[in-house]
Amino acid sequence: MMQLQAEDFGSWDNPALDRATWMDIGDNCGELDVAIHRAAARGDVAELSRLLDTPHDINARCSSENSALHWAIVADKTEAVRFLLSRGADPSLRGRGGSDGREGDDAALCAARFERVSVMEVLIASGVGIYSETLGFAVISKNMDMIRLLVGTMRYDFTDMPRLQALEGILPAAVRTWSLESVQYLMEELKYDASTISTNNQGVLNLALLAIFNQEDVHDQLVETESDKDWGVAIQIIQLLVAAGASVNAVDDWVARTPLHFALQLQYPPSELIDYLLVHNADVNVPNHMGRTPFFQLLTRSDATEEMVRRFQRLGGSLDVMDDEKNTPLHLVKRPEIASLLLVSGADPASKNKYGQTPLHQASCVGDIGVIAQLLDYGADIEAKDSSGQTPLLAAMSYARCSGFWEKDTRTINFLLERGANVAAFNRDGQSATQLIDLKGYHINNLGKLALKVGHHVRQTQDNREEENVVDLW
Numbered sequence: 001m002m003q004l005q006a007e008d009f010g011s012w013d014n015p016a017l018d019r020a021t022w023m024d025i026g027d028n029c030g031e032l033d034v035a036i037h038r039a040a041a042r043g044d045v046a047e048l049s050r051l052l053d054t055p056h057d058i059n060a061r062c063s064s065e066n067s068a069l070h071w072a073i074v075a076d077k078t079e080a081v082r083f084l085l086s087r088g089a090d091p092s093l094r095g096r097g098g099s100d101g102r103e104g105d106d107a108a109l110c111a112a113r114f115e116r117v118s119v120m121e122v123l124i125a126s127g128v129g130i131y132s133e134t135l136g137f138a139v140i141s142k143n144m145d146m147i148r149l150l151v152g153t154m155r156y157d158f159t160d161m162p163r164l165q166a167l168e169g170i171l172p173a174a175v176r177t178w179s180l181e182s183v184q185y186l187m188e189e190l191k192y193d194a195s196t197i198s199t200n201n202q203g204v205l206n207l208a209l210l211a212i213f214n215q216e217d218v219h220d221q222l223v224e225t226e227s228d229k230d231w232g233v234a235i236q237i238i239q240l241l242v243a244a245g246a247s248v249n250a251v252d253d254w255v256a257r258t259p260l261h262f263a264l265q266l267q268y269p270p271s272e273l274i275d276y277l278l279v280h281n282a283d284v285n286v287p288n289h290m291g292r293t294p295f296f297q298l299l300t301r302s303d304a305t306e307e308m309v310r311r312f313q314r315l316g317g318s319l320d321v322m323d324d325e326k327n328t329p330l331h332l333v334k335r336p337e338i339a340s341l342l343l344v345s346g347a348d349p350a351s352k353n354k355y356g357q358t359p360l361h362q363a364s365c366v367g368d369i370g371v372i373a374q375l376l377d378y379g380a381d382i383e384a385k386d387s388s389g390q391t392p393l394l395a396a397m398s399y400a401r402c403s404g405f406w407e408k409d410t411r412t413i414n415f416l417l418e419r420g421a422n423v424a425a426f427n428r429d430g431q432s433a434t435q436l437i438d439l440k441g442y443h444i445n446n447l448g449k450l451a452l453k454v455g456h457h458v459r460q461t462q463d464n465r466e467e468e469n470v471v472d473l474w
Helices: 019-023 035-042 045-052 068-074 078-086 107-113 117-125 132-140 144-153 163-176 180-190 199-211 231-244 259-265 271-279 294-299 306-314 336-344 359-366 369-377 392-403 406-418 433-440 446-455
Strands: none
Touching: 035 045, 035 068, 035 078, 045 078, 068 078, 068 107, 078 117, 107 117, 107 132, 117 144, 132 144, 132 163, 144 180, 163 180, 163 199, 180 199, 180 231, 199 231, 199 259, 231 271, 259 271, 259 294, 294 306, 306 336, 336 369, 359 369, 359 392, 369 406, 392 406
16 A cells, blocks of 8 residues: 655645645555555556556545545646546545534545645636635635636636625635735625625625624634734725725624724724724714723723824714713723823713722722822712722722732722721621721831821731831731
8 A cells, every 4th residue: 555645745835724634644544545546646647547447436535535536636636637537537525524523625625725726727627516615715825826716717606606605705704814915806806886885795895894803802802913913904905895885884793893893902903093994984982792882992991092082082982971881981991191081071980880889999999099099189989889888998908809919909008098098997798998908918008007097096016017117907
């Protein structure tokens, strides 16, 4: 028996397609145990002819369930492929499928997977039935020669669907590869006209537009990283789709997000992308699946600028918005400057979410002293209680017990004490802030100590501490 190795089948430079694994090359499963397969892999047409003139089954399978035609395709033996087809080889036979339950490859899919362009020309010229998934492989591998063959040269329908339907179905996949060339080519073939576009065609373009922002996200973060992305190319693709009739306010069915939602979710959203969407009338007030608008998302970003916030306001951005948990932007704001802008614009520091928490509770939980200061300066109630009876001080200590950010939590607790937080307040377990401070060992600085002496009844431990300006509290 003859066993071929991966290198025997030529080189390929597309790491997205695991060809060696597909064919089980170098493994007992891939042994060529039929004479006709050996001849096909060598491209020996004379030997193939001799064998087929004797009782040999042209569609016989090797141990990996691939036929002679498969092996000729993998080896890129165009003349052998043409000869086998002329002698009745069945191009619809599929080799071994994957462990994930997918079907194996027929002749056309095999040619696409291995990027055998000359072989695909033979298959198309022979009128071989081709499934739309074959075009999918060509698009994923960004093989423009293969795409042109399957879209331009092959003028008949795919086996499983009409040609136009296949082109529409594959457009989002092409967009997801960020291949401007393949998207342009498919758009030229689709011939969409923005002035007369139908609802169905706009739906196709909208799906493609949303595909720019890889939507494999689960909660608030995208799975796809941005470090290796060329957003200049992405913006060109977006411009192409919008010019053809896509809506910048297209809404994803799964997470109810628009392109502007997705853009503001990026770790480093390109200013050119935000500008383009806003100039083309992106809606800053449409809620997503969490009830958060793009303006809401902007306000809660750690890199939000006052200039951008005011721009969104000029475009109608509403501050009177709550998400599904009744959080306002003020509950989740991360920058003191933006908190101040919100408060000046009329945001209510006393607003409560579904858990009864005020913005001060939230800021205290995450230890954002700058935001805490802004809220208190604008009249936030430092003794407000949430649904569980916790004040902001108690909330800060409750969060600190599991956060691990000890130094930051201690600073927050000290700051709240300095601003007059009541250490006699009790949580739902009957523990006072004083008891929690002692129990958890928080160190109170001199200013915190002074605040306690002036406004609260506490007991100080008599332990001598080597740390300067630090005491423990009961």
